[in-house]
Amino acid sequence: MNLLLIFIAAAVTNNFVLTYFLGICPFIGVSNKLESAFGMGMATTFVMTLAATATWLINHYLLMPLRIEFLEYVTFILTIASLVQLVEMFIRKTSPELYRALGIYLPLITTNCAILGLTLFIALRDYEFLEAIIFGFGAGVGFTLALIIMAGIREELEFADVPKPFEGTGITLIIAGLLALAFMGFGGLIAS
Amino acid sequence: MVLSVMLTMIGLGVLFAGILAVANQKLKVEEDPKIEELSQKLPGLNCGACGFPNCREFAKGIIEGNKEALETTCRVAGADVIEFISKIAPIEKTLAGKIAVAFCGAKDKDRTKRAVYKGIATCRSANLLSGGGMNCEYGCLGFSDCAKVCPFDALEMEDGLPKIDPAKCVGCGKCVKACPRGIIELMPSDTDNLVIVACRSKYAGAVVRKICPVGCIGCKICEKLSGGIFFMEDNLSKLRLERRKEDVDWDEIIKKCPTKTIVRVK
Numbered sequence: 001m002n003l004l005l006i007f008i009a010a011a012v013t014n015n016f017v018l019t020y021f022l023g024i025c026p027f028i029g030v031s032n033k034l035e036s037a038f039g040m041g042m043a044t045t046f047v048m049t050l051a052a053t054a055t056w057l058i059n060h061y062l063l064m065p066l067r068i069e070f071l072e073y074v075t076f077i078l079t080i081a082s083l084v085q086l087v088e089m090f091i092r093k094t095s096p097e098l099y100r101a102l103g104i105y106l107p108l109i110t111t112n113c114a115i116l117g118l119t120l121f122i123a124l125r126d127y128e129f130l131e132a133i134i135f136g137f138g139a140g141v142g143f144t145l146a147l148i149i150m151a152g153i154r155e156e157l158e159f160a161d162v163p164k165p166f167e168g169t170g171i172t173l174i175i176a177g178l179l180a181l182a183f184m185g186f187g188g189l190i191a192s
Numbered sequence: 193m194v195l196s197v198m199l200t201m202i203g204l205g206v207l208f209a210g211i212l213a214v215a216n217q218k219l220k221v222e223e224d225p226k227i228e229e230l231s232q233k234l235p236g237l238n239c240g241a242c243g244f245p246n247c248r249e250f251a252k253g254i255i256e257g258n259k260e261a262l263e264t265t266c267r268v269a270g271a272d273v274i275e276f277i278s279k280i281a282p283i284e285k286t287l288a289g290k291i292a293v294a295f296c297g298a299k300d301k302d303r304t305k306r307a308v309y310k311g312i313a314t315c316r317s318a319n320l321l322s323g324g325g326m327n328c329e330y331g332c333l334g335f336s337d338c339a340k341v342c343p344f345d346a347l348e349m350e351d352g353l354p355k356i357d358p359a360k361c362v363g364c365g366k367c368v369k370a371c372p373r374g375i376i377e378l379m380p381s382d383t384d385n386l387v388i389v390a391c392r393s394k395y396a397g398a399v400v401r402k403i404c405p406v407g408c409i410g411c412k413i414c415e416k417l418s419g420g421i422f423f424m425e426d427n428l429s430k431l432r433l434e435r436r437k438e439d440v441d442w443d444e445i446i447k448k449c450p451t452k453t454i455v456r457v458k
Contacts, residue, residue, distance in 0.1 A: 058204070068197050
């Protein structure tokens with residue numbers, strides 16, 4: 001039950017993008033097409049789950065016993081960067097189309113604050129191993145969810161009659177704000 | 193503690209490097225080595241004039257025989273690179289041969305204003321905000337958006353007007369996109385006498401008279417003198433591109449233009 005709560009909290013009520021406002025760059029940048037939004041969401045979910053697992057292990061079996069927890073920022077960034085490299089190679093090999101569609105945003109997962117935020121949250125909240133993995137996966141699902149909702153709306157927007165000054169980035173940011181408001185409605189789902 | 197910190201960081205670094213090295217071997221993408229070779233030869237400016245996102249994609253297009261890549265070729269590359277490409281792929285051995293030309297001749301002092309613009313100093317924002325206070329809604333705004341995007345330093349501002357150096361301009365078209373008023377256009381540079389009407393105004397002659405000393409007033413003198421090489425459209429004289437190479441007295445036409453709107457590009 002606890003694991004389920006963690007999952008729902010990470011994915012919906014405390015959605016990383018729409019509640020914590022982490023990872024806004026890909027949220028705006030890769031959300032113009034449903035397909036690449038989904039790919040980006042999957043890549044980020046993969047990196048998030050792996051990063052949660054790897055950093056938990058590093059934190060608990062390396063940093064904590066040696067009492068050098070102050071290194072968590074540096075080691076976590078190092079871990080995330082390596083994981084992203086790995087994912088990039090993998091995607092390039094398996095799906096060149098997705099690789100091209102994601103473009104610059106794929107290596108930018110490295111500096112996606114949602115992932116660093118995730119690993120630091122895990123350290124801060126003292127999650128158990130399984131909880132950490134579920135939390136990472138849930139955060140990834142939440143990220144994907146936000147991206148897909150955004151992409152769906154933006155695809156419809158192509159045919160909408162948007163006032164001239166709001167075209168492009170303007171209307172996108174307004175929609176992002178409205179989505180964040182909507183997600184606040186989930187706040188009562190879990191008493192925290 | 194310092195030692196354990198150092199060992200931890202070095203250890204983690206080596207571990208991840210090892211994993212990545214193995215992955216790099218296992219997940220290597222087989223690619224034609226010619227693509228790498230060609231993209232090394234290309235200018236590497238990623239200007240996008242060929243229609244591909246970067247030089248590497250263009251090189252890939254050439255090697256894979258992509259029709260678009262073969263037809264557009266690289267406008268920036270010198271003759272030697274074109275020669276190199278023509279050896280490995282069936283392309284035309286000519287450069288695209290276009291240069292950017294600005295269709296406005298009104299310098300700072302020529303522009304009449306109805307308001308003072310003090311906003312963000314870019315053409316794009318000035319154009320949005322009531323045309324930067326300028327009376328002419330077709331002319332150059334003079335905030336050098338075009339010069340800022342030029343990757344080749346071929347454009348510099350002189351008296352508030354873009355001055356294009358035909359020797360440096362390769363016709364990549366970045367300035368064409370940057371200009372919010374569409375004043376800059378790519379023109380063929382295959383002729384010795386490129387003479388144009390440096391104005392885009394569609395106002396009637398009387399209106400032009402009031403707001404700009406060098407705007408086209410539609411007097412049709414050039415049309416008569418050139419025997420129809422220049423023609424009138426929307427109160428504006430234009431050059432018939434297909435007749436640009438004809439042997440007429442271009443200097444006479446330039447001299448007879450009452451507002452000195454017609455100018456020689458090269």
